[in-house]
Amino acid sequence: MEAAACGPPPRCPGCRATARRVHSAYERSLGERPLGGQQLVVRLRVRRFFCDRSSCQRRTFVEQVDGLSERYRRSSLGLKQWLRAVAIELGGRPGERLCRKLHLAAGRSRLLELLEAPPVAGPAPRVLGVDEFAFRRGRRYGTILVDVEAGHVVDVLPDRTSETFAAWLTAHPGAEIICRDRASAYTKAIKEVAPAALEVADRWHLLQNFSDAVEQTCHQHRPCLKKHAERGSERPIQMPLVDALPPTRIVQRVLHHHAEVTRMVAAGHPVSDIARRLGLDRKTVRRYRDTSLDHLLDSARDRRSERLDAFKPYLQQQYAAGITDGRTLFRQIRERGYGGGYSTLTLYLRTLKAGTAPAAPGEIPSPRRITAWIMRNRDCLSTQEVEHLDQARLACPNIARACDLARAFTDLVRNRRGQLLPAWIRQAEQSDVAPVAKFAAFLRQDFDAITAGLTHEWSSGKVEGHVNRVKTIKRAMYGRAGFRLLRTRILTRP
Secondary structure: OEEEOOOOOOEOOOOOOEOOOEEEEEEEEEEEEEEOOEEEEEEEEEEEEEOOOOOOOOOEEEOOOOOOOOOOOOEOHHHHHHHHHHHHHHOOHHHHHHHHHOOOOOOHHHHHHOOOOOOOOOOOOOEEEEEEEEEEOOOEEEEEEEEOOOOEEEEEEOOOOHHHHHHHHHHOOOOOEEEEOOOHHHHHHHHHHOOOOEEEEOHHHHHHHHHHHHHHHHHHOHHHHHHHHHHOOOOOOOOOOHHHOOOOHHHHHHHHHHHHHHHHHHOOOOHHHHHHHHOOOHHHHHHHHHOOHHHHHHHHHOOOOOOOHHHHHHHHHHHHOOOOOHHHHHHHHHHOOOOOOHHHHHHHHHHHHHOOOOOOOOOOOOHHHHHHHHHOOHHHOOHHHHHHHHHHHHHOHHHHHHHHHHHHHHHHHHHOOHHHHHHHHHHHHOOOOHHHHHHHHHHHOOHHHHHHHOOOOOOOHHHHHHHHHHHHHHHHHHOOOOHHHHHHHHHHOO
């Protein structure tokens, strides 16, 4: 397509004075969006003008056609918008392949140079949300900053250190309320740079931390549940020793990590150094450091797929009815959710044939399942779940006490009754439930932010939503992207 620029003389881009004299004219080629499946090139004839203002350093300049051309660009503005959209959605090489199919002349370098993150406003938003996300889980993390009121991402930082966040707060003052999780690095930066800002601890993280304390309590008192199940059986049950179970890969991994973390902690290594050397997350290192080995092994063995405890009542019933064929029984329990192997079943069938099998124990719910029942609203539980929870409360007074404390704490969080938090902390610290008492003591270290989180409406919910969006972006072929490309992708995608 051949075209010529026309119209009144333009203004000088330097001094904005209107031109009066034409210097010369020449022809430039602009790549345009395809037409009818064919590449389109616009041969545009433009004029060069004199700038007659003596104070302007620019002597001549070329006119631009609105909506079509711009300086130093060999493609139209419409094609530039297309290519930039392709680069935002797909990146370099995938975008180049799509452009080839759409008859767009663009390589990956040209696509990537079109990506420019929008500028970050000078002042920070009034309500700022901050949270970490993983570039590579367990190894490298970044920080995402969100305007909680507007619900959009403000900026992305290359790491999660307090120095980087403090530098950003210094360059962008104005945050009055900062919503965060329990990360100590962010707290340190806020206290150093913005001490007047109101810190708000996220309520979801509080419930998660308390849920971990309740689950640890259920792990510690699992023998009480077993004894209660034995009393409900017809005759005493000889439960197999935990150490006699064959080790699985996850059990071996737990033993190895616990030994390494214990050794390095004894040698005086900090948590961050241990996490870097073992390739673990810092939260995982703290869990291995603060949790007993028996608790870790119970948690690992609860995930064994070959456990027959849940299917033993059915097997005894079928065996008593005359169905003794192993393959038939194996097929039946597989249809009911059994995930173990056939050899595990044959060992149990031998005890049934010899008459040495103990009576099938009552169902012993896992600590995680009991924790889920405790943390959920009782009105949301089914009748069977309520019965199982009541049995767990009867089996262990400490579990019953933890359940009562959980009901009170979840009521504080969900109804934002921060004024009742001091009384709950005293009540929890005076209880015999050690994990919950430890959690209550931990709340005192961040008391003001937690009270604000249980009083004000602000939370990190929108921040967590954007963290999940970052994970989706990474899965869409951006998992190996550099920081500049990933930051641009996060800030430009709606």
